Amino acid sequence: MAEMQKAIIYKGPGEFAYEDRPIPEIEDPDDVKVKSYGCCICGTDVNIFATPQKHPCEPGIIFGHEFCGEVAEVGSNVKNLKPGDKVIIDPHGPCGECDNCLAGLPEACENVSSRGVFSDGGLTNYLTIPKKFVYKVGPDTDPALMGMAEPLAGCGCALEKLNVHVGDTAAVLGAGPIGLMFTALLAASGCRKIIVSEPIEYRRKLALEVGATRVVNPDEEDIKEVVKEETDGLGVDHAVEAVAAMLVDCVYLVHPHGKVLQYGDDRLAHPEFPVAYLLANEIEVYGGYLGKYYMRKVGQIIESGVLPLDKILTHVIPASRYQEALDLAASRQCGKVFVSMDL
Numbered sequence: 001m002a003e004m005q006k007a008i009i010y011k012g013p014g015e016f017a018y019e020d021r022p023i024p025e026i027e028d029p030d031d032v033k034v035k036s037y038g039c040c041i042c043g044t045d046v047n048i049f050a051t052p053q054k055h056p057c058e059p060g061i062i063f064g065h066e067f068c069g070e071v072a073e074v075g076s077n078v079k080n081l082k083p084g085d086k087v088i089i090d091p092h093g094p095c096g097e098c099d100n101c102l103a104g105l106p107e108a109c110e111n112v113s114s115r116g117v118f119s120d121g122g123l124t125n126y127l128t129i130p131k132k133f134v135y136k137v138g139p140d141t142d143p144a145l146m147g148m149a150e151p152l153a154g155c156g157c158a159l160e161k162l163n164v165h166v167g168d169t170a171a172v173l174g175a176g177p178i179g180l181m182f183t184a185l186l187a188a189s190g191c192r193k194i195i196v197s198e199p200i201e202y203r204r205k206l207a208l209e210v211g212a213t214r215v216v217n218p219d220e221e222d223i224k225e226v227v228k229e230e231t232d233g234l235g236v237d238h239a240v241e242a243v244a245a246m247l248v249d250c251v252y253l254v255h256p257h258g259k260v261l262q263y264g265d266d267r268l269a270h271p272e273f274p275v276a277y278l279l280a281n282e283i284e285v286y287g288g289y290l291g292k293y294y295m296r297k298v299g300q301i302i303e304s305g306v307l308p309l310d311k312i313l314t315h316v317i318p319a320s321r322y323q324e325a326l327d328l329a330a331s332r333q334c335g336k337v338f339v340s341m342d343l
């Protein structure tokens, strides 16, 4: 009988459990067996456990998609990795064979693996994963920062659509971990003004630490007025939506021909859209979701320290206290939370 390990299992809306699962063995010669360091908590995880549920998830799976670890064993076809290598993992690996994959759109793969949401993820000790989804990082890379690879890949890949230039201006709505990553990326891209709107004081402070030039409490100030004031009445070049339901606000923050990126993900959000304003001002609206073709670069970003990710990562909590970690993330009195494996 297979040896067993503890895992965090998603049981259904609002519920998880610690259960025993078999330690997987390498069966495919292209597979890598990874010892998980743990997982960051994603806004999607918070939405999955929210009532009412704001994101679907498959009951019975090992939970957690923002995982990372070190190579424990490799299949006979794996030449670029060896035991002990630190690795980040793309949990949304595309199949490579469907129409969208063949059209060069792996982020729209019809059979995307979605580990930790729709199939087994990383909140356990060992897992096997195809080598094509495993990316090596330097031996000195901090495991908690490695856990930020998946969301950072999504943000970095999406930001490329805005084609940001040195000296540009930007607004970011929401300073949760995703809004903070965008703020750091915009700052590193040379934006001269980054105005961040966020109701939680803890997160406004973090935004200032990672590159915001001005923060706004939307409960006290009107972001539109602040943007006008900061841009001589013109509006910003780029507005990033990192909440879910504030796309319309973003449309009004950019100047004519400005660019808006929708990144906040809440499947219950259906904002009414100012169609006439959008077309009259020829505003460009983009959606961003998964970071395909970006994992290797993200590994390089994380190991190089070019972004202040250590400021965005505010808490490390062991997996044996997972409820506490979820509650903290849901309270929003934190930046990114890494759940370290101690099961």
Ligand SMILES: [Zn+2]
Binding pocket: 042, 043, 044, 065, 066, 150, 151
């Ligand atoms: Zn995520």
Ligand SMILES: [Zn+2]
Binding pocket: 094, 095, 096, 097, 098, 099, 100, 101, 102, 106, 108, 109, 110, 111, 112
């Ligand atoms: Zn596919």
